[in-house]
Amino acid sequence: MTIGRDSSLREVAFEVCTALDAAGVQAVLSGGGAATVHAPRAIQSFDLDFILTFRPPENEAARALEVLGYRREGVEYRHLSSPFLLEFPRGPLAVGGDLIEDWETLRTADQLLHLLTPTDSCRDRLSAFYHFADRSSLKQACDVRAAAPDRVDLEVIREWSDREGRGEAFEEFLRLVEAGGIDPW
Amino acid sequence: MATPLRDDKLFGSPRRTEVLVLIALLEETYPGELVRLLDASKASILYIVDGLVAEGVLASRPLGRTRRLSLDPRYFAAPELRALLLRLGAGDRGLQALAARRRSRPRRKGKPL
Numbered sequence: 001m002t003i004g005r006d007s008s009l010r011e012v013a014f015e016v017c018t019a020l021d022a023a024g025v026q027a028v029l030s031g032g033g034a035a036t037v038h039a040p041r042a043i044q045s046f047d048l049d050f051i052l053t054f055r056p057p058e059n060e061a062a063r064a065l066e067v068l069g070y071r072r073e074g075v076e077y078r079h080l081s082s083p084f085l086l087e088f089p090r091g092p093l094a095v096g097g098d099l100i101e102d103w104e105t106l107r108t109a110d111q112l113l114h115l116l117t118p119t120d121s122c123r124d125r126l127s128a129f130y131h132f133a134d135r136s137s138l139k140q141a142c143d144v145r146a147a148a149p150d151r152v153d154l155e156v157i158r159e160w161s162d163r164e165g166r167g168e169a170f171e172e173f174l175r176l177v178e179a180g181g182i183d184p185w
Numbered sequence: 186m187a188t189p190l191r192d193d194k195l196f197g198s199p200r201r202t203e204v205l206v207l208i209a210l211l212e213e214t215y216p217g218e219l220v221r222l223l224d225a226s227k228a229s230i231l232y233i234v235d236g237l238v239a240e241g242v243l244a245s246r247p248l249g250r251t252r253r254l255s256l257d258p259r260y261f262a263a264p265e266l267r268a269l270l271l272r273l274g275a276g277d278r279g280l281q282a283l284a285a286r287r288r289s290r291p292r293r294k295g296k297p298l
Contacts, residue, residue, distance in 0.1 A: 096263075
């Protein structure tokens with residue numbers, strides 16, 4: 001398929017990741033984009049942040065994106081018709097002080113998508129809440145946990161939160177999780 | 186005011202080093218304050234700041250018509266970077282003096298500075 005006005009974030013993410021992979025670029029979806037893939041009914045991001053775990057000559061990645069209809073504007077890539085923006089934040093892939101070396105790879109018949117695991121997606125969202133009091137990120141962390149309760153390891157998140165010095169904020173997250181999350185406005 | 190970091194290219198250029206150290210000292214600032222304290226051009230400060238944001242080292246958050254700048258605590262080496270910058274700042278009395286020009290504690294509206 002080609003990327004168009006009606007393509008979903010998930011479809012665009014698969015297209016981009018597959019095209020980059022074919023060009024020899026390993027890119028892992030993080031941020032709100034990964035959270036949206038994990039909890040599509042609750043979250044809708046329009047930003048696709050890919051962290052490159054292997055960076056080849058820049059031209060190859062840019063060429064692969066151009067073929068998909070993306071053009072570079074400053075630090076982001078805009079599509080001719082799709083509202084989803086691509087960004088490639090500087091790596092390494094990490095949440096707070098923890099480097100991430102394992103991620104999830106979803107596959108269809110002929111496409112793939114590397115993205116943060118639900119646990120790391122939660123940690124990624126919580127990082128913005130912990131450091132910037134961003135409550136929309138707190139809600140997204142709750143949404144990811146609600147969408148994948150068996151795949152979000154709260155103990156891993158608790159230990160990481162303690163290392164980040166945010167044990168108290170984690171307790172607030174936990175209370176919300178136990179209360180069923182934050183209602184949409 | 187000249188500072189010892191005037192010749193320090195550790196972070197790419199002396200001005201870039203000064204900006205980073207000053208942000209570490211101030212903890213949170215905005216582009217206009219950096220322009221004023223460093224007596225630099227707005228264009229040069231914005232160029233440096235935008236580059237550091239793109240590198241993931243600085244966080245930029247909108248607040249009304251300005252944007253708040255700080256070291257990005259989500260940067261994976263944030264504690265180590267902050268410690269290095271504060272160490273550099275400790276050895277630079279000029280930058281310390283610039284940072285001390287800022288008054289950030291609460292003050293009742295209308296009371297003379």
